[in-house]
Amino acid sequence: MQTRKLGPFDSSAIGFGGMCLSHAYGTPPDQETAAAVLHKALDLGCTHIDSAALYGFGANETLIGNVLSGRRREFILITKGGMFRNAQGQREIDGRPEMIRKNCEESLQRLKTDVIDLYYLHRWDKRLPIEESVGALSDLVKEGKVRTIGLSEVSAATLHKAHAVHPLTALQTEYSLWTRNAEVAVLEACRELGIAFVAFSPLARGLFGGRLRDVSSLPPKDIRLAMPRFQGEHFAKNLSLLDGLSGVARESGCTMAQAALAWVLAQGEHIIPIPGTTRLDHLEENARAEQVHLSPAAIARLNELINPSTVSGARYNPTVQQEIDTEEVVLR
Numbered sequence: 001m002q003t004r005k006l007g008p009f010d011s012s013a014i015g016f017g018g019m020c021l022s023h024a025y026g027t028p029p030d031q032e033t034a035a036a037v038l039h040k041a042l043d044l045g046c047t048h049i050d051s052a053a054l055y056g057f058g059a060n061e062t063l064i065g066n067v068l069s070g071r072r073r074e075f076i077l078i079t080k081g082g083m084f085r086n087a088q089g090q091r092e093i094d095g096r097p098e099m100i101r102k103n104c105e106e107s108l109q110r111l112k113t114d115v116i117d118l119y120y121l122h123r124w125d126k127r128l129p130i131e132e133s134v135g136a137l138s139d140l141v142k143e144g145k146v147r148t149i150g151l152s153e154v155s156a157a158t159l160h161k162a163h164a165v166h167p168l169t170a171l172q173t174e175y176s177l178w179t180r181n182a183e184v185a186v187l188e189a190c191r192e193l194g195i196a197f198v199a200f201s202p203l204a205r206g207l208f209g210g211r212l213r214d215v216s217s218l219p220p221k222d223i224r225l226a227m228p229r230f231q232g233e234h235f236a237k238n239l240s241l242l243d244g245l246s247g248v249a250r251e252s253g254c255t256m257a258q259a260a261l262a263w264v265l266a267q268g269e270h271i272i273p274i275p276g277t278t279r280l281d282h283l284e285e286n287a288r289a290e291q292v293h294l295s296p297a298a299i300a301r302l303n304e305l306i307n308p309s310t311v312s313g314a315r316y317n318p319t320v321q322q323e324i325d326t327e328e329v330v331l332r
């Protein structure tokens, strides 16, 4: 696979997001299937494996540690802390230095490694200045527990403040045809500062794959059920966007998922999409998206079809939205 700069690393242009192997969408696959997907990702040349303490409340890191520790040198090991399961079994955001350290040490154990290549603060804990949490990440670098650091879902202003404390390797934020908030300021801020922009949920949490047509079939724990864009009339309107996407994909000789990924790749050389999947066929399809060339006319057509004025509904519900620190695009 072609590579893109990720701080001191050369990352495959398309990375792999591990979340749905343990958490989030539908029912997670069994361990054997999940292991086959992880091995296949490396076999296909994907060198960017993304996890978090949050995913499966540690289960995703344990899976990656168990399955890939024998292939540790073949990939960039990436995980996140500062959002995790607390002692009451609830999801919690806590960016205090002592908690970041505890999270990191637990992740190292689960991942069966002595150093994490890129360690993100999963969410800025707004009770503290960002400088304090980034200072804690910087200490982990000095101690050799992590090689480089990054942030997730922060504004350009926060990014600048953090980068002044310790150089950041990456900002990970949602970005796709249907989530354009990063275009307000952070894509440009990353480019200026030499920070890689890692685009999560590049397939609109599965919508652009075209298989999810009926949300009533999703199990109650599926996190999409709590997202306005997957609810009621919003979902019906958003589904109708797929007609245009499939037309552009057909004309470009690729699938809808590949067109959506190729669009992300075309938005800047510093952008690395990290689709997730539980299926070997989808993994191959996604990896091949780096070879898809979208013409300027195809890109213009996609921008016209899927943009903040054609997408219906907010990406998060108001409670989760409060945890985010991005310049938001106001949707209809």
Ligand SMILES: NC(=O)c1ccc[n+]([C@@H]2O[C@H](COP(=O)([O-])OP(=O)(O)OC[C@H]3O[C@@H](n4cnc5c(N)ncnc54)[C@H](OP(=O)(O)O)[C@@H]3O)[C@@H](O)[C@H]2O)c1
Residues within 6 Å of the ligand: 016, 017, 018, 019, 020, 025, 050, 051, 122, 152, 153, 172, 173, 199, 200, 201, 202, 203, 204, 205, 206, 207, 208, 209, 210, 211, 257, 258, 274, 275, 276, 277, 278, 279, 281, 282, 283, 285, 286
């Ligand atoms: N920093 C953060 O706060 C944050 C938040 C969310 C996610 N992330 C990271 O970003 C990664 C990706 O996010 P995501 O999982 O939401 O990404 P996504 O790629 O937008 O969505 C994944 C969904 O798309 C489906 N899919 C994937 N490839 C497909 C294909 N070729 N055809 C049809 N369907 C396809 C998958 O279903 P199948 O299993 O059936 O393929 C899965 O349900 C996560 O794994 C995680 O590492 C970070």
